[in-house]
Each structure stands twice: as C-alpha cells, then as structure tokens.
Amino acid sequence: MEVDASALRENLGTIRASVGPQPGLVPMVKADAYGVGMAAAARVLSAEGIWGLGVATVSEGCALRDLGNAVPVVVFSPAPPGEVESAVEAGLVLTVSHADTLERLTALARAGMEAEFHLEVDTGMGRAGFDWREAAVWGPQAARAHAAGARWTGCFTHLHSADEDPSTVDEQWRRFQEALAALSLPGEGMRIHALNSAGAFCRPEYAGDLVRPGIFLYGGRSGAEAPTPRRVASVRARVVHLKNARPGDTVGYGATHTASGSERWATVSIGYGDGLPRNLSNRGWALVRGRRVPIVGRISMDVTVVDITDVEAVEAGDVVTFIGRDGEAEITVDEVAELAGTISYEILTGFTARIPRVWENVHES
Numbered sequence: 001m002e003v004d005a006s007a008l009r010e011n012l013g014t015i016r017a018s019v020g021p022q023p024g025l026v027p028m029v030k031a032d033a034y035g036v037g038m039a040a041a042a043r044v045l046s047a048e049g050i051w052g053l054g055v056a057t058v059s060e061g062c063a064l065r066d067l068g069n070a071v072p073v074v075v076f077s078p079a080p081p082g083e084v085e086s087a088v089e090a091g092l093v094l095t096v097s098h099a100d101t102l103e104r105l106t107a108l109a110r111a112g113m114e115a116e117f118h119l120e121v122d123t124g125m126g127r128a129g130f131d132w133r134e135a136a137v138w139g140p141q142a143a144r145a146h147a148a149g150a151r152w153t154g155c156f157t158h159l160h161s162a163d164e165d166p167s168t169v170d171e172q173w174r175r176f177q178e179a180l181a182a183l184s185l186p187g188e189g190m191r192i193h194a195l196n197s198a199g200a201f202c203r204p205e206y207a208g209d210l211v212r213p214g215i216f217l218y219g220g221r222s223g224a225e226a227p228t229p230r231r232v233a234s235v236r237a238r239v240v241h242l243k244n245a246r247p248g249d250t251v252g253y254g255a256t257h258t259a260s261g262s263e264r265w266a267t268v269s270i271g272y273g274d275g276l277p278r279n280l281s282n283r284g285w286a287l288v289r290g291r292r293v294p295i296v297g298r299i300s301m302d303v304t305v306v307d308i309t310d311v312e313a314v315e316a317g318d319v320v321t322f323i324g325r326d327g328e329a330e331i332t333v334d335e336v337a338e339l340a341g342t343i344s345y346e347i348l349t350g351f352t353a354r355i356p357r358v359w360e361n362v363h364e365s
C-alpha cells in the first residue's frame with residue numbers, strides 16, 4: 001500500500017475550506033488511521049494545525065501518547081469500566097455516555113488525577129450517548145462531576161446518515177440544540193461538535209467548535225454533496241506466475257472460472273489474507289500495464305489470478321494495481337467497495353498487517 005501524505009494534507013485542506021477557519025479539526029485516526037497507518041498519519045496531520053486527534057479505543061489513545069503526540073486525544077467509543085483509570089493516567093479525553101462513568105471520573109478527580117471528558121448526546125444514532133430528551137436528568141450529574149474536579153470540556157453528537165440523507169442532519173442538530181438548551185454548561189472552554197466528513201460538506205453551518213473528519217481524509221467519498229477526495233492509498237502487488245490456459249482449463253478453488261478459448265492468466269501475490277475482499281472473485285478488476293483486466297476464479301488467501309489475454313508482454317515481477325492508477329486507467333476504493341458490496345471504510349481498514357504501508361511525500365516539497 002502506497003500512502004500519499006500530500007493527498008492526505010490536501011483532503012484536510014478541503015475539509016478546512018468547507019467549514020471555514022474557526023472550528024478546530026479533530027482528524028479521526030482510529031483503526032490505524034482507516035488502515036493507512038496511525039503513526040505516520042498522526043505525524044503528518046499534527047503538522048497541519050489541527051486541534052487534536054480522535055481514536056476509538058483507550059489502547060489507540062495510549063499508542064498515540066507513546067508516539068509522543070502532545071495534542072489532545074479524544075477516545076470516541078465508550079470506554080469499558082476497567083479502562084477508565086488508564087485513560088485518565090495517559091491524559092486522554094474520554095467521551096461519556098453513562099452516569100457510572102461520571103462517578104468513576106469523579107472518584108479519580110478526587111484522588112488528584114486530571115480527568116477530562118466530553119459528553120455524548122444520543123440524537124438518533126442509538127449506540128452511545130445520553131438520550132437528548134433526558135438532559136434534565138444527566139445534565140446535573142455531569143455538572144456535579146465537573147464541580148468535583150472532573151473537567152467537562154465538550155458536548156457532541158454523532159450523525160447517522162449525513163452521507164445518504166442530509167435532511168436527517170437537520171433533525172439531529174435540532175435535537176442536539178434542544179438538549180444543550182436544557183443544560184447549564186460550564187461555559188468557558190466547552191466545545192460543541194457534531195460533524196463527520198459528510199456533515200462537513202452537506203451542513204458546514206453546524207460546525208460548532210470542532211469537526212471530526214475521517215473517511216474523506218483517507219480518500220473515500222462522503223456523500224453526494226462532497227467533492228471527490230484525492231486518493232491517499234494505492235494497493236499493488238506483483239505477478240508471480242503466468243499460464244497459457246487451454247479451452248476448458250479451470251482456475252482456483254471450486255474451479256469457478258473456465259477458459260472459454262485460449263486465455264493467458266497471471267497469478268498475483270495478494271489474496272484475502274492481505275485484505276483483498278474475497279467477494280471480488282470473478283467480478284473485480286485490476287490494472288496491468290495501464291489496462292483493466294478481470295479477476296478470474298476465486299480469490300485465494302495468498303494469491304489472485306487475473307486474465308491478461310488482451311495485454312501484451314506481461315512478465316513475472318510486473319506490478320498489478322487493485323486500487324490506484326496505472327497510466328490512464330484507475331480503480332478507486334469506492335469502486336472496489338461497491339463491487340464487494342460494502343463501504344470504502346471496510347475496504348481500507350481490511351488490509352492486513354501483511355501489506356507494508358509505504359508513505360510518500362511525507363515531507364512537503
């Protein structure tokens with residue numbers, strides 16, 4: 001996987017241009033920065049004037065701290081009870097969805113630790129957060145935790161359909177405002193946030209104090225109203241074997257492709273064990289010498305076969321592109337996702353540790 005740092009910077013700049021200069025940016029680097037490599041992504045993004053970084057888990061946040069990242073790190077999934085203390089110790093900002101977590105943070109603050117949290121408001125996502133209709137109940141609980149020394153520094157909600165139906169964002173924003181109006185917020189230093197990548201393009205007016213882009217930074221499309229991102233990740237492998245197939249020859253497990261005439265097949269050293277989705281078998285594409293060629297037969301764990309009958313002079317060692325550009329031909333991560341019946345997020349995060357991440361343009365020229 002080649003990862004283009006200048007494309008990552010440019011995509012961040014496109015988000016910035018949409019939401020304007022005021023809100024702080026919190027790039028999401030969870031799941032190894034959507035598969036492209038968290039350490040390098042954090043380093044590149046941190047040089048771009050961001051407010052902080054977003055992760056999903058406490059261990060991801062601790063990994064960022066171990067790398068020496070000094071910016072605020074916010075853990076966006078609810079932390080399991082047993083991880084709250086180590087998160088506070090590491091100086092991570094926790095997001096809180098439950099009164100029990102407020103109690104834990106209060107106890108740690110009373111013990112002299114610097115506990116800081118953002119409170120999640122559930123406005124329709126349904127998987128985390130305090131219910132927006134019950135702010136009169138949890139608002140005072142959060143305020144008490146704050147008064148006891150656990151610093152309440154943010155309120156946010158998460159959008160469920162900004163990429164598919166922007167009108168839902170208006171309703172979620174209305175619910176969020178209804179909850180905020182019912183609170184007596186500590187005021188000074190309180191940060192309000194709601195937007196993911198798709199939201200940053202379809203409803204930039206709801207940017208509030210912080211914006212949390214993810215997929216767009218890494219080159220995935222973010223709804224009809226978003227511009228096309230620059231490609232960040234390209235995935236390539238090499239031809240390792242060639243075969244002249246005779247009519248009737250079959251290829252791969254289950255013998256699901258049969259040569260209809262004389263065909264030429266190239267075996268490429270990438271399979272589902274590397275994260276190439278197995279359901280691209282007999283339906284996906286690759287690029288060889290600037291030409292688009294079909295994947296034939298089932299994708300194996302370690303290799304994939306493509307039909308290169310129409311491409312001249314293919315040799316062992318040739319580079320085959322599964323995501324990216326080769327000459328005039330191109331395959332985007334969104335095309336792969338659609339063919340595989342999933343979303344770009346799952347394709348990118350699915351590439352395994354066997355694929356080296358090779359960063360390019362890390363230093364601005």
Ligand SMILES: *Cc1c(COP(=O)(O)O)cnc(C)c1O
Pocket residue numbers: 028076158195196197198212213214215216
């Ligand atoms: C992953 C995540 C985001 C980023 O979403 P994208 O659709 O990738 O832009 C923003 N906020 C939260 C809470 C998230 O978990």
